[in-house]
Amino acid sequence: xxxxxxxxxxxxxxxxxxxxxxxxxxxxxxxxxxxxxxxxxxxxxxxxxxxxxxxxxxxxxxxxxxxxxxxxxxxxxxxxxxxxxxxxxxxxxxxxxxxxxxxxxxxxxxxxxxxxxxxxxxxxxxxxxxxxxxxxxxxxxxxxxxxxxxxxxxxxxxxxxx
Amino acid sequence: xxxxxxxxxxxxxxxxxxxxxxxxxxxxxxxxxxxxxxxxxxxxxxxxxxxxxxxxxxxxxxxxxxxxxxxxxxxxxxxxxxxxxxxxxxxxxxxxxxxxxxxxxxxxxxxxxxxxxxxxxxxxxxxxxxxxxxxxxxxxxxxxxxxxxxxxxxxxxxxxxxxxxxxxxxxxxxxxxxxxxxxxxxxxxxxxxxxxxxxxxxxxxxxxxxxxxxxxxxxxxxxxxxxxxxxxxxxxxxxxxxxxxxxxxxxxxxxxxxxxxxxxxxxxxxxxxxxxxxxxxxxxxxxxxxxxxxxxxxxxxxxxxxxxxxxxxxxxxxxxxxxxxxxxxxxxxxxxxxxxxxxxxxxxxxxxxxxxxxxxxxxxxxxxxxxxxxxxxxxxxxxxxxxxxxxxxxxxxxxxxxxxxxxxxxxxxxxxxxxxxxxxxxxxxxxxxxxx
Numbered sequence: 001x002x003x004x005x006x007x008x009x010x011x012x013x014x015x016x017x018x019x020x021x022x023x024x025x026x027x028x029x030x031x032x033x034x035x036x037x038x039x040x041x042x043x044x045x046x047x048x049x050x051x052x053x054x055x056x057x058x059x060x061x062x063x064x065x066x067x068x069x070x071x072x073x074x075x076x077x078x079x080x081x082x083x084x085x086x087x088x089x090x091x092x093x094x095x096x097x098x099x100x101x102x103x104x105x106x107x108x109x110x111x112x113x114x115x116x117x118x119x120x121x122x123x124x125x126x127x128x129x130x131x132x133x134x135x136x137x138x139x140x141x142x143x144x145x146x147x148x149x150x151x152x153x154x155x156x157x158x159x160x161x162x
Numbered sequence: 163x164x165x166x167x168x169x170x171x172x173x174x175x176x177x178x179x180x181x182x183x184x185x186x187x188x189x190x191x192x193x194x195x196x197x198x199x200x201x202x203x204x205x206x207x208x209x210x211x212x213x214x215x216x217x218x219x220x221x222x223x224x225x226x227x228x229x230x231x232x233x234x235x236x237x238x239x240x241x242x243x244x245x246x247x248x249x250x251x252x253x254x255x256x257x258x259x260x261x262x263x264x265x266x267x268x269x270x271x272x273x274x275x276x277x278x279x280x281x282x283x284x285x286x287x288x289x290x291x292x293x294x295x296x297x298x299x300x301x302x303x304x305x306x307x308x309x310x311x312x313x314x315x316x317x318x319x320x321x322x323x324x325x326x327x328x329x330x331x332x333x334x335x336x337x338x339x340x341x342x343x344x345x346x347x348x349x350x351x352x353x354x355x356x357x358x359x360x361x362x363x364x365x366x367x368x369x370x371x372x373x374x375x376x377x378x379x380x381x382x383x384x385x386x387x388x389x390x391x392x393x394x395x396x397x398x399x400x401x402x403x404x405x406x407x408x409x410x411x412x413x414x415x416x417x418x419x420x421x422x423x424x425x426x427x428x429x430x431x432x433x434x435x436x437x438x439x440x441x442x443x444x445x446x447x448x449x450x451x452x453x454x455x456x457x458x459x460x461x462x463x464x465x466x467x468x469x470x471x472x473x474x475x476x477x478x479x480x481x482x483x484x485x486x487x488x489x490x491x492x493x494x495x496x497x498x499x500x501x502x503x504x505x506x507x508x509x510x511x512x513x514x515x516x517x518x519x520x521x522x523x524x525x526x527x528x529x530x531x532x533x534x535x536x537x538x539x540x541x542x543x544x545x546x547x548x549x550x551x552x553x554x555x556x557x558x559x560x561x562x563x564x565x566x567x568x569x570x571x572x573x574x575x576x577x578x579x580x581x582x583x584x585x586x587x588x589x590x591x592x593x594x595x596x597x598x
Binding site (some may be wrong): 002005006007009010011012013014016017018019020021022023024025027031139 | 184187188191192198199201202205243246247250257264374412475476478479480481503504506507510513514517530571
């Protein structure tokens with residue numbers, strides 16, 4: 001009887017090792033699926049068909065001296081947008097250093113491109129002036145005038161890993 | 163303003179489907195596994211049972227759960243799979259050390275507690291690890307001094323003179339220096355990445371960087387390799403070499419560097435074959451150990467017998483004869499695991515290490531900035547290479563070089579160093595998960 005118990009214990013030990021690995025893999029796969037399939041908070045009038053869900057880019061204000069732009073304010077980029085001082089820009093910066101149509105962000109083949117629209121004081125990505133269209137990567141810092149945005153791509157990073 | 167919405171950043175307190183809960187659940191499984199092993203050992207009369215094993219298991223289990231609780235309370239956002247994976251690997255090691263020799267088991271138990279302490283300290287004090295990149299030449303200096311010391315004051319053990327003897331415990335500096343080396347390389351490569359990638363001068367159509375840019379790098383690394391060769395610690399030399407190549411490749415994406423590195427390696431291996439007796443012996447018994455089964459080939463053949471006799475499900479914990487293998491508690495512990503847990507257990511350990519490496523690479527890919535990414539790649543390749551080299555050595559796939567199986571083999575320096583390594587990886591993933 002005792003010998004049988006020992007035998008069961010011995011193989012339960014091995015079984016637990018295998019079971020651990022199965023659960024580990026299962027949870028990691030679930031995580032990966034969630035990262036890919038995170039639903040967008042609001043599809044809105046989405047123009048950029050290639051960009052869905054968690055892939056949607058955002059601009060987050062991380063430094064601003066202006067009253068109507070607070071730190072932490074987020075702009076979702078669900079279509080091509082124009083940043084500038086003018087009325088028709090999608091992200092309005094009431095800063096004297098910003099031109100009317102300062103820069104635009106557009107989507108091409110699933111990537112976000114930033115292009116300076118001939119602004120007077122320039123657009124900077126990570127403090128490097130933008131001369132020709134550049135691809136934005138997650139975490140890039142965009143400076144227009146005195147306002148600094150952070151470009152955020154992977155949406156899940158805001159929720160999933162907290 | 164069409165098309166633009168103001169969104170409040172999502173609330174952080176909402177527990178997503180996998181927060182630290184996954185870590186807790188997996189840790190519970192690992193703890194159950196550990197206790198199951200210890201109780202089996204305790205009840206089994208054939209393996210010198212001591213109640214100490216159960217007590218030690220219980221304390222280690224509580225210690226792991228406490229680390230988890232502390233991280234949860236301090237809302238640490240490091241990768242949540244690393245701790246449970248490490249926990250189950252360490253549990254396997256601890257159970258087998260108690261099974262092989264309670265003396266080593268008890269000492270390992272104390273080292274595990276110290277290692278967990280080191281892990282918590284690392285995740286606390288080095289949370290903003292970026293400042294580490296400022297002191298790269300300091301590490302280079304300390305690392306070299308730490309490697310020189312054993313040559314003069316060292317103690318020979320297992321053919322390698324890489325130990326410092328402090329009466330009640332011994333220290334193997336090369337275990338810690340490997341982390342210092344990776345820190346140095348990460349700092350250096352992050353700074354000079356662009357130059358090394360593009361090169362500043364042309365040599366017959368191949369662009370090369372100026373000597374000024376690569377000489378410090380190669381010098382530092384060459385000296386550390388030479389010192390390890392003097393200590394006859396070839397396993398460590400191999401790990402340093404591999405990690406260096408991995409980091410160079412990750413930083414520059416130039417295959418030429420890797421190829422020339424491999425060429426250097428071939429030359430070095432060839433030279434050391436003629437220079438050192440023990441290298442020749444290692445190669446000899448790797449090619450065919452059977453004629454030397456009574457002397458120099460004894461260890462490796464016993465290891466092969468043990469692995470073979472395990473079969474698919476193993477003989478069961480405590481039912482094998484691992485004591486025929488010399489040094490089974492350190493370098494050859496994997497053979498004992500294969501004997502008693504079989505192919506299933508052996509493959510399981512390998513899979514766990516593979517997942518650990520996968521998490522490490524994932525952390526590197528998500529890391530913010532070059533220094534963090536390179537550091538993560540370097541640390542991961544250290545771990546992965548060490549596992550590969552020793553498991554391949556024990557199973558006679560590669561010539562044997564005496565190094566420990568991380569987290570499993572008996573060895574305090576190795577254990578504490580690998581816990582610090584784990585802590586750094588966790589900090590890098592914390593930084594990546596924590597932004598915004």
